[in-house]
Amino acid sequence: MLRSWDFWRSIGSPKYVCAPMVEQSELAFRMLTRQLGADLCYTPMLHARLMGEVPEYHDKIFDPHPQDRPVFAQLAGHDPKVVLNAAQMVEDAVDAVDLNFGCPQGIARKGRYGAFLLEEPDVAVSLVETLAQHAKVPVTAKVRLLPSLEASMELCLRLQDAGASVLCVHGRTRQQNKQSSGAPDWSAIAALVERLDVPVIANGGIGSRDDADRCLAETGAAAVMSSEGLLECPALFSASSHPTTGQYLDQTELAAMYLETVRRFPSASGAEVRSHLFKMLYAGLRTHTQTRDMLLTAETMDDFGGVVDELRRLEWEQPGFHTDHFSPHASWYWRHRVEAEPTAEAEARAASAEGAEGRGDAEEDPAVARARAESDALQKRARRAAEKRRRRTRRKAGRAEGQSGGWSRPAVKGAAVKGAAVDGVAT
Ligand SMILES: Cc1cc2nc3c(=O)[nH]c(=O)nc-3n(C[C@H](O)[C@H](O)[C@H](O)COP(=O)(O)O)c2cc1C
Numbered sequence: 001m002l003r004s005w006d007f008w009r010s011i012g013s014p015k016y017v018c019a020p021m022v023e024q025s026e027l028a029f030r031m032l033t034r035q036l037g038a039d040l041c042y043t044p045m046l047h048a049r050l051m052g053e054v055p056e057y058h059d060k061i062f063d064p065h066p067q068d069r070p071v072f073a074q075l076a077g078h079d080p081k082v083v084l085n086a087a088q089m090v091e092d093a094v095d096a097v098d099l100n101f102g103c104p105q106g107i108a109r110k111g112r113y114g115a116f117l118l119e120e121p122d123v124a125v126s127l128v129e130t131l132a133q134h135a136k137v138p139v140t141a142k143v144r145l146l147p148s149l150e151a152s153m154e155l156c157l158r159l160q161d162a163g164a165s166v167l168c169v170h171g172r173t174r175q176q177n178k179q180s181s182g183a184p185d186w187s188a189i190a191a192l193v194e195r196l197d198v199p200v201i202a203n204g205g206i207g208s209r210d211d212a213d214r215c216l217a218e219t220g221a222a223a224v225m226s227s228e229g230l231l232e233c234p235a236l237f238s239a240s241s242h243p244t245t246g247q248y249l250d251q252t253e254l255a256a257m258y259l260e261t262v263r264r265f266p267s268a269s270g271a272e273v274r275s276h277l278f279k280m281l282y283a284g285l286r287t288h289t290q291t292r293d294m295l296l297t298a299e300t301m302d303d304f305g306g307v308v309d310e311l312r313r314l315e316w317e318q319p320g321f322h323t324d325h326f327s328p329h330a331s332w333y334w335r336h337r338v339e340a341e342p343t344a345e346a347e348a349r350a351a352s353a354e355g356a357e358g359r360g361d362a363e364e365d366p367a368v369a370r371a372r373a374e375s376d377a378l379q380k381r382a383r384r385a386a387e388k389r390r391r392r393t394r395r396k397a398g399r400a401e402g403q404s405g406g407w408s409r410p411a412v413k414g415a416a417v418k419g420a421a422v423d424g425v426a427t
Pocket residue numbers: 019020021022023024044045074100101102103142170203204205206225226227228229367368371372
């Protein structure tokens with residue numbers, strides 16, 4: 001088996017990387033970002049124990065496809081046997097298995113995975129060693145910075161020596177995860193790149209293709225990973241330009257392309273589709289509130305397409321990514337960084353409060369919290385709307401109240417375990 005740089009070259013020396021994202025880096029989104037410049041994608045985090053114990057979880061969450069390569073499957077867990085078992089369940093369909101040492105949420109503390117394992121380095125090292133010895137594909141790891149550069153360096157060197165073929169470094173610490181997550185420290189990533197022998201992927205704070213290239217230049221990393229920026233603008237790596245025609249891709253066009261990709265590569269649930277559209281069409285949905293209502297009650301692919309068509313017709317004010325008239329105020333990713341917009345701030349805070357309350361998770365990373373809070377708020381409203389519809393239908397059909405039914409019928413595939421918090425993982 002090829003390792004480290006030989007492995008990296010064998011998968012085409014990727015430069016632009018789509019991050020692992022719970023409920024957001026599903027197959028369709030990965031395929032869309034590939035079409036628009038991503039060279040490598042990660043699956044969402046797969047909870048190792050659930051992979052082995054809950055077949056519905058495995059079937060729903062692990063969605064490989066022969067065209068979806070190169071791809072790294074990200075695993076979370078602390079028991080080497082359990083994590084190896086999960087790795088062996090996925091290794092034939094992926095290029096590498098990645099270990100999540102970056103999740104800062106309370107739920108990861110409870111489940112003893114993610115960034116909390118950075119404080120149990122022996123456990124992290126033994127996970128890497130076990131996979132490096134027994135898995136059929138290389139093992140990689142995604143870490144956050146530790147409070148000092150020396151500590152980060154020592155840990156990364158240990159992971160490398162244990163057999164990690166690639167390291168992804170998110171340039172923030174576990175503590176940078178509440179209201180002020182702050183800017184990532186690219187200089188710390190540069191120092192790690194300088195010292196490590198394996199390829200490093202730099203992660204954190206990428207809002208445009210220029211940022212991505214600046215990050216590569218400043219850190220010397222082999223590749224750069226984007227998460228939130230890419231969620232809003234899946235064409236971030238191609239600077240909003242269509243890779244074959246060169247046509248400028250605005251947000252409406254990107255949303256339409258995403259829906260087309262969901263049709264071709266079905267695996268996303270209705271909630272996932274809704275959440276993606278919310279980010280891509282953020283300012284349009286806020287300005288034209290009737291389209292927001294349409295999105296809330298959308299259930300089928302035709303419904304989702306209707307929202308995009310309506311916004312296209314309305315010619316909404318777009319953020320204009322990668323243009324001279326880029327407007328951060330109209331952007332989902334940037335809105336929380338724009339101090340001069342109290343309304344958006346208040347909305348973000350309200351959405352976060354709503355999400356945190358529902359989840360009971362005070363430790364959540366603001367990035368994840370925002371994404372979750374918004375989709376939680378949307379889901380809540382969608383549930384109410386669906387309930388209203390059901391009541392109306394029952395009344396019409398003259399049937400008694402009280403029958404059950406789900407609001408979020410998946411757009412394409414069943415979502416039996418979605419939304420159920422199972423032993424320390426928000427599925
Ligand atoms: C919706 C969402 C889900 C995420 N899920 C994961 C995950 O499953 N595994 C992981 O290692 N990081 C996860 N992250 C963190 C990102 O991969 C990334 O490290 C972080 O957002 C910083 O990158 P950015 O500044 O480009 O957003 C998630 C982030 C978001 C916004």
